[in-house]
Amino acid sequence: MPSVKRSLVLFVLVFVTTTLLVLTGSAVVRAEMAPISDEAILGRREPIVLESLLARYTYFAQDGSGYQSKAGPPGGPGSEWLHVHEPQVEVVFRQGDRIRHRLWLPIDIVTAASPVTKPDAVSAASRYNQAVALDWTTSYRATRAVTLSLREGVHVERMFRSYVLGLSASFASENEDRTFTVGVSQTNDWFDVYDVTGRRHGHANRSTSGVSFALSQVLSPTTIGELNYGLTVQAGELGNTWGGVPTNTGDRDSESYPGRRLRHALVGRLAQFLPWNGAARVFGRFYDDTYGIVAFTMELELLQRLSRAIYVRASYRAHVQSGATFYTTRTTPGTSPATADSDLQELGARTLGAKIAFDIPTGNTFLGARTTHLDVAYERYFRTNDLHVDVISCAVGFRF
Amino acid sequence: MKRLVLCSIFAIQLSCVGGVGPARRAKLADPMMQFSEDSLETHRKQKLESTREGAAGGDGAAAGGGCACQ
Numbered sequence: 001m002p003s004v005k006r007s008l009v010l011f012v013l014v015f016v017t018t019t020l021l022v023l024t025g026s027a028v029v030r031a032e033m034a035p036i037s038d039e040a041i042l043g044r045r046e047p048i049v050l051e052s053l054l055a056r057y058t059y060f061a062q063d064g065s066g067y068q069s070k071a072g073p074p075g076g077p078g079s080e081w082l083h084v085h086e087p088q089v090e091v092v093f094r095q096g097d098r099i100r101h102r103l104w105l106p107i108d109i110v111t112a113a114s115p116v117t118k119p120d121a122v123s124a125a126s127r128y129n130q131a132v133a134l135d136w137t138t139s140y141r142a143t144r145a146v147t148l149s150l151r152e153g154v155h156v157e158r159m160f161r162s163y164v165l166g167l168s169a170s171f172a173s174e175n176e177d178r179t180f181t182v183g184v185s186q187t188n189d190w191f192d193v194y195d196v197t198g199r200r201h202g203h204a205n206r207s208t209s210g211v212s213f214a215l216s217q218v219l220s221p222t223t224i225g226e227l228n229y230g231l232t233v234q235a236g237e238l239g240n241t242w243g244g245v246p247t248n249t250g251d252r253d254s255e256s257y258p259g260r261r262l263r264h265a266l267v268g269r270l271a272q273f274l275p276w277n278g279a280a281r282v283f284g285r286f287y288d289d290t291y292g293i294v295a296f297t298m299e300l301e302l303l304q305r306l307s308r309a310i311y312v313r314a315s316y317r318a319h320v321q322s323g324a325t326f327y328t329t330r331t332t333p334g335t336s337p338a339t340a341d342s343d344l345q346e347l348g349a350r351t352l353g354a355k356i357a358f359d360i361p362t363g364n365t366f367l368g369a370r371t372t373h374l375d376v377a378y379e380r381y382f383r384t385n386d387l388h389v390d391v392i393s394c395a396v397g398f399r400f
Numbered sequence: 401m402k403r404l405v406l407c408s409i410f411a412i413q414l415s416c417v418g419g420v421g422p423a424r425r426a427k428l429a430d431p432m433m434q435f436s437e438d439s440l441e442t443h444r445k446q447k448l449e450s451t452r453e454g455a456a457g458g459d460g461a462a463a464g465g466g467c468a469c470q
Contacts, residue, residue, distance in 0.1 A: 056440040060448065086447070088440045106443065177420050221424040224433060232457050263457050271433045279432040287455045295455030303432040311432055321455045344454035359431065381448060389452065393444055
């Protein structure tokens with residue numbers, strides 16, 4: 001019964017949000033109807049103008065152990081060794097004075113220890129897994145105060161397809177110091193099912209529906225704050241299907257998940273400019289879901305400008321979460337739901353990071369760019385349940 | 401319920417803040433004052449957190465699948 005109630009609440013929220021978006025759109029169109037013309041709707045006719053181009057490369061090197069991995073002794077934790085190379089490219093361009101497009105192309109090249117171990121659940125397919133996505137967001141500035149955005153994306157892996165569609169509307173106050181944004185999104189995943197022994201069992205799918213509300217506010221000439229609430233409901237096959245759970249008979253069983261998950265997250269952010277030409281950013285997040293996971297996250301970033309073109313950043317993040325109610329490292333065969341995924345265990349995580357960024361004015365002399373951006377960042381992520389990740393990232397970009 | 405009340409109070413506080421004119425916003429325009437310096441970096445951070453922590457998602461960001469890096 002509680003799940004029916006939750007679904008009803010979610011349905012009402014999604015319905016209200018969608019209605020708000022549609023009403024806003026129609027109100028905007030009505031307001032602009034006299035005289036109706038292409039120019040009245042789309043703005044001045046102008047050629048497509050490139051605004052920015054950014055490329056980022058990130059390398060993730062993970063090591064540790066977890067009971068869901070098969071790369072270990074029977075009944076014991078296995079290796080979670082994993083390396084990811086991730087290049088990304090983003091292009092932003094303007095079509096007239098009202099329409100703006102953002103194209104984003106990330107590629108993931110993943111090498112993981114667990115699938116390499118025999119019996120290999122997914123054969124060579126995931127030993128070296130490549131994934132590519134294409135994401136396109138179009139924003140339409142309907143009036144000075146209202147901006148509507150539409151996002152479509154597709155994600156392709158060898159055994160996995162994912163499609164996302166999102167719609168959002170932003171409303172700015174008259175003096176533009178307050179913005180309220182409401183958004184809905186729908187993601188559909190479709191993938192092959194492999195059990196823990198490597199047998200394939202056709203296909204499965206997963207649906208993720210989300211609604212979010214955000215309020216950002218200029219609090220003073222040096223302070224800005226934001227509050228964001230999001231609700232997500234997932235249904236379908238919620239595991240990767242080949243993860244294993246050690247059993248009390250010394251064997252390994254396939255993990256299984258509930259068919260539905262409801263997630264709530266409340267996020268607060270604050271940015272404060274500091275008198276010595278620096279800035280402090282604080283982030284806080286509370287999370288709760290129907291797996292029984294409750295989490296708190298705090299993050300502090302300190303930034304210091306060294307010159308007009310250079311700034312540095314130091315960051316610290318702390319995260320604590322309770323475990324899923326069905327997390328276990330020793331299950332009875334056939335028990336459902338059951339998982340040994342260390343990501344769903346009770347854990348604490350810390351991240352320490354540093355970054356240096358350059359925004360060099362090039363005055364249209366280099367590739368016609370006004371500014372050239374360069375940055376290099378390093379982060380160390382470590383968890384209380386034997387896992388750490390080193391992250392190295394660098395970017396080069398141009399503003400035109 | 402207590403959390404809901406606290407959040408409501410915070411939201412009301414935000415709504416009561418007086419306006420800051422465009423001429424006084426020079427410091428807010430500094431890239432250091434953006435919550436996210438660029439969206440590719442935001443993705444990089446979210447990727448690590450969403451694949452390594454069961455408490456990811458629920459905040460408007462995609463919580464679907466992708467990346468078989470479990």
